[in-house]
Amino acid sequence: MSSSSGNGPASSVATVPLSLLSPYKVGEFDLSHRIVLAPLTRNRSYNYVPQPHGAVYYSQRATKGGLLIAEATGVSDTAMGFPDTPGIWTKEHVEAWKPIVDAVHQKGGIFFLQIVHVGRVSTYDFQPNGQAPISSTDKGVTPGLEGLELSPPRRLRKDEVPGIVNDFRLAARNAIEAGFDGVEIHGANGFLIEQFLKDQVNDRTDEYGGSLENRCRFALEIVEAVANEIGSHRVGIRLSPYSDFMEAIDSDPDALGLYMANALNKFNILYLHMIEPRVVGSRVFQGPEDEIPHRLLPMRKAFENTFIAAGGYNRSKGNRAIGDDYADLIAFGRLFLANPDLPRRYELDAPLNKYNRSTFYISDPVVGYTDYPFLEEA
Numbered sequence: 001m002s003s004s005s006g007n008g009p010a011s012s013v014a015t016v017p018l019s020l021l022s023p024y025k026v027g028e029f030d031l032s033h034r035i036v037l038a039p040l041t042r043n044r045s046y047n048y049v050p051q052p053h054g055a056v057y058y059s060q061r062a063t064k065g066g067l068l069i070a071e072a073t074g075v076s077d078t079a080m081g082f083p084d085t086p087g088i089w090t091k092e093h094v095e096a097w098k099p100i101v102d103a104v105h106q107k108g109g110i111f112f113l114q115i116v117h118v119g120r121v122s123t124y125d126f127q128p129n130g131q132a133p134i135s136s137t138d139k140g141v142t143p144g145l146e147g148l149e150l151s152p153p154r155r156l157r158k159d160e161v162p163g164i165v166n167d168f169r170l171a172a173r174n175a176i177e178a179g180f181d182g183v184e185i186h187g188a189n190g191f192l193i194e195q196f197l198k199d200q201v202n203d204r205t206d207e208y209g210g211s212l213e214n215r216c217r218f219a220l221e222i223v224e225a226v227a228n229e230i231g232s233h234r235v236g237i238r239l240s241p242y243s244d245f246m247e248a249i250d251s252d253p254d255a256l257g258l259y260m261a262n263a264l265n266k267f268n269i270l271y272l273h274m275i276e277p278r279v280v281g282s283r284v285f286q287g288p289e290d291e292i293p294h295r296l297l298p299m300r301k302a303f304e305n306t307f308i309a310a311g312g313y314n315r316s317k318g319n320r321a322i323g324d325d326y327a328d329l330i331a332f333g334r335l336f337l338a339n340p341d342l343p344r345r346y347e348l349d350a351p352l353n354k355y356n357r358s359t360f361y362i363s364d365p366v367v368g369y370t371d372y373p374f375l376e377e378a
């Protein structure tokens with residue numbers, strides 16, 4: 001939003017109504033449209049190593065001037081909790097990402113890597129030496145939630161926090177080494193950063209718990225370290241204050257989101273990516289199909305750089321959100337997963353492929369991954 005950081009609509013379109021297909025300048029990146037690939041875990045990176053089929057999958061979804069955010073990728077060997085999700089902490093990971101990034105760049109795409117630590121959303125089996133997963137707390141997620149049997153976590157000691165912050169810093173450096181244009185810090189969906197942010201999980205009594213300022217400290221230390229390492233113009237963050245995923249709930253998500261939006265301005269990072277409150281506690285947002293909740297508006301207004309909204313968007317809702325200046329960019333998850341040419345389909349207002357939930361997380365290198373048809377084949 002702020003002109004000083006160089007973000008904002010390209011001047012050539014200033015007089016026409018803005019839509020998903022309007023160009024947009026995000027920092028140094030010239031986007032030709034505002035349809036962003038949301039980060040989507042696909043479980044096809046065997047033994048945490050990205051695979052050649054990843055190049056096919058991502059380049060299918062790349063467009064000239066289109067922003068893609070790669071799936072959540074672990075920052076260290078304690079960061080993992082799901083089978084065959086990628087990592088970015090070894091030389092092997094970096095080398096394996098390179099051809100995938102190249103394939104996206106060859107099509108003119110802009111490619112960010114989402115970096116994650118899952119914290120307590122893990123089990124002994126995923127941890128080095130079978131140790132307990134780490135978290136802000138030693139409270140575990142309720143056994144059986146979402147069909148998962150997670151292992152009880154171990155509360156990080158205060159003196160261990162800088163080591164985790166450093167893991168994010170090194171992961172960001174590795175992402176740039178692999179050729180990514182930037183990183184998105186995963187501060188959403190119940191993973192480690194949210195385990196610190198949210199008051200129904202974080203029960204610490206040190207300076208990383210208690211007040212809003214204290215609960216946000218860990219996230220902001222990571223933002224600062226990553227921005228110092230690779231430059232703030234290459235850093236985004238994703239937040240989901242309203243989500244209850246993995247029992248990460250906050251009693252005042254409006255205040256949490258707004259605090260973070262304001263606090264992030266200090267670091268002048270490229271973007272803030274927020275997930276809509278479709279589900280809050282046990283309540284599901286059930287507005288009319290094309291209604292936008294507008295609950296993120298205070299955060300959108302408070303944050304001075306690019307604002308990305310995600311969660312439940314379709315073409316008409318996306319156009320409305322852009323036209324209303326509610327968001328600069330819209331990230332699409334399931335629809336982009338099932339429609340590799342989503343920007344073209346939106347341009348033509350063409351029908352969409354339906355997504356198949358049963359193949360979201362299987363390990364097949366083709367099925368449910370690279371075999372969704374393009375428009376001309378549909």
Ligand SMILES: Cc1cc2nc3c(=O)[nH]c(=O)nc-3n(C[C@H](O)[C@H](O)[C@H](O)COP(=O)(O)O)c2cc1C
Nearest residue numbers: 038039040041071072310311312313332333334360
């Ligand atoms: C298969 C699948 C994998 C996902 N993986 C991630 C992920 O790695 N990181 C993340 O922040 N969100 C992840 N999400 C959430 C999506 O990015 C997005 O927020 C969600 O699907 C809602 O957007 P949509 O209504 O456009 O699908 C995932 C969602 C799906 C369906």
